[in-house]
Amino acid sequence: MIFYICLDIFNNHLNPPIMITRVFIFITFLSFPFFVSSQTNDDCGTTIAEQSSTYDFVQKQRSQTFVKTRTAAADVPVKIHIIGASNGALAIDSSDVFDELAIVNDLYSAANIHFVQCGLINYIYDNDYVTFVKNADEGLCDINDNPTALNIYFVPNLIKIVNGVEDDLCGYAYNFDIKNRLLMDKGCATNGSTLAHELGHSFSLLHTHSTSNGYEHANGTNCSIAGDLLCDTPADPKLSNSTVNTSCEYTGAELDNQQNPYLPDTENIMSYSRKSCRIHFSPKQLLQMEDFYLVEGGFLECDPEATPTNNLSEADPIxxxxxxxxxxxxxxxxxxxxxxxxxxxxxxxxxxxxxxxxxxxxxxxxxxxxxxxxxxxxxxxxxxxxxxxxxxx
Ligand SMILES: [Zn+2]
CATH class of the missing domain: 2.60.40.3080 (Immunoglobulin-like)
Structure with missing residues (x-):
């Protein structure tokens, strides 16, 4: 059974490193959708399933030279969707969204990427979506996505359920060539790093602790084929609040499979370090995002009136x-x-x-x-x- 250790990441400024693990038994599942949501696991829900195009892209990126004709940052359109209860409660404040996007734009300027709003905010007030389960996004998003933008949905409570066990999520995203959509939990949307992290996934970046391509050695010898496939992000044993202190120093003692200690980058946006510690991308991460945009981002030309392309013809509705x-x-x-x-x-x-x-x-x-x-x-x-x-x- 896949079960993520619950770390009290969300309250990292308030509490000393207290680990709280709460398993919600199947009875919770039965009472869906009205969960009592008091879990404290605020991990990212993006997995290799949403990023299956990254490996091939990195190979393509290495095998050819990209000719960069842009001198200024590209405007990448984002369509903002805000979900609330049917009476409008619980929705994130739009000013918080714009403040966070400003932080994101600072972080992405070195990748020549600048996010701009596409059309008006789409408010969706529906109790059914207040607690939003990962991978049920088809029902909500297929009919709301703007096909010419990156769609960001801010939901009041984002969770995943694996084998009947419920976990809170901070967000998840797809490589945008797979699906141009990203889901954000309201509680993590204004912490200064989670939105940047999820957008990093949208632009093909893997976690620095990724093992989908094998375990990266702490001495870096297999850095180009294991871990996140990048050699300027050191091997990362999967950081957490218990292995990064409030001064953002790594305090873990784990050894890799060659018995070498890790020296991870606790400030990398794509890590699971303390959210307040995550303040930068590496140069190769920035380059990979820029190249991914140049190669795959041609469809990102905002048409504010564009309607979902995956709907059947309106003339013959089902x-x-x-x-x-x-x-x-x-x-x-x-x-x-x-x-x-x-x-x-x-x-x-x-x-x-x-x-x-x-x-x-x-x-x-x-x-x-x-x-x-x-x-x-x-x-x-x-x-x-x-x-x-x-x-x-
Ligand atoms: Zn992530």
């Missing part, structure tokens, strides 16, 4: 009804060859079928057997994807 429902549900006007999926709030596919013949009313009878809660009907038609939320009463 309608799910009744919604909410305590029995079976129906989908109107399903074309032939369409793939239908039913997805739960954890992002798990619980049913799937391929529709052979076009049908005016398609029944999903199994819906009545599901537990009460929120689900998504996902409709794939070639490259276009549409997702609709349905509630089982």
């Amino acid at each position: 309608e799910v009804y009744p919604n909410p429902s305590d029995a079976t549900i129906f989908i109107k006007n399903v074309p032939s060859g369409v793939n239908l999926e039913l997805i739960d709030l954890q992002g798990k596919r619980i049913w799937e079928t391929q529709v052979e013949d076009a049908t005016s009313i398609f029944e999903i009878a199994l819906f009545q057997n599901l537990a009460r809660g929120i689900y998504f009907v996902k409709i794939k038609n070639g490259n276009s994807i549409s997702t609709q939320k349905v509630v089982r009463m």
Whole structure:
């Protein structure tokens, strides 16, 4: 079972290094979506699954010379989405968002990247999204993403659930060539480093402690093929508040598999060091982000009116009804060859079928057997994807 050690990172200014581990048992899962959220694990939720294009990109970057024609920083459009309760409560203050973006822009100026707002803030006030589960972003984001910008969603409470265990998250992101979207927990959005960290992931950077390419030796001999693939970020045993003191000094004693001590960079944005300690990217990290933008960022040209490209044609909408429902549900006007999926709030596919013949009313009878809660009907038609939320009463 994957379970992350819970570190009291969020309260790092207030408490001495107290480790608090709280496991939420499955009973919590049953009461979803109204979790009692008092966990203290505020890790980043980005994994190699969201960054599967990084390795190939780094290889490509090394095998060719990028011709940089820009002399000024590129304006990278970001679409800001702010989630709140149905009555508007719990939403982050937009001025906090802009203050944080100013900090981010300082950090990214050396990568020739400057984030600019694309269109107006999109406010989404819906109790269903106040507690937002990682990888259930399709339901919310597929219908809200601006395809010409990097979409940043600020949610009141971001969590992940692994094997019924709930953990708070600070944020997670995809390499933007995979999905141009990033999710931020409101509680971590103004700490001066988490938004910069998640954007680093958007621009293909791995954690400095990444092991998806193997363990990096503390002496750096395999730095280009292991860890984060970069040689100016020293091997990092996965920092935490218990191994970095309030003066940002590394206090851990862990040895690598060659019995050498680590000398990690406790100030690197892409580490799990204390959030207040994370103040810089390395030169190679900055270069990788700039190159990633130059190679993959061509679509980032803000059109404030652009609508999600992954919706099916509006002329022939697919309608799910009744919604909410305590029995079976129906989908109107399903074309032939369409793939239908039913997805739960954890992002798990619980049913799937391929529709052979076009049908005016398609029944999903199994819906009545599901537990009460929120689900998504996902409709794939070639490259276009549409997702609709349905509630089982
Ligand atoms: Zn991260």
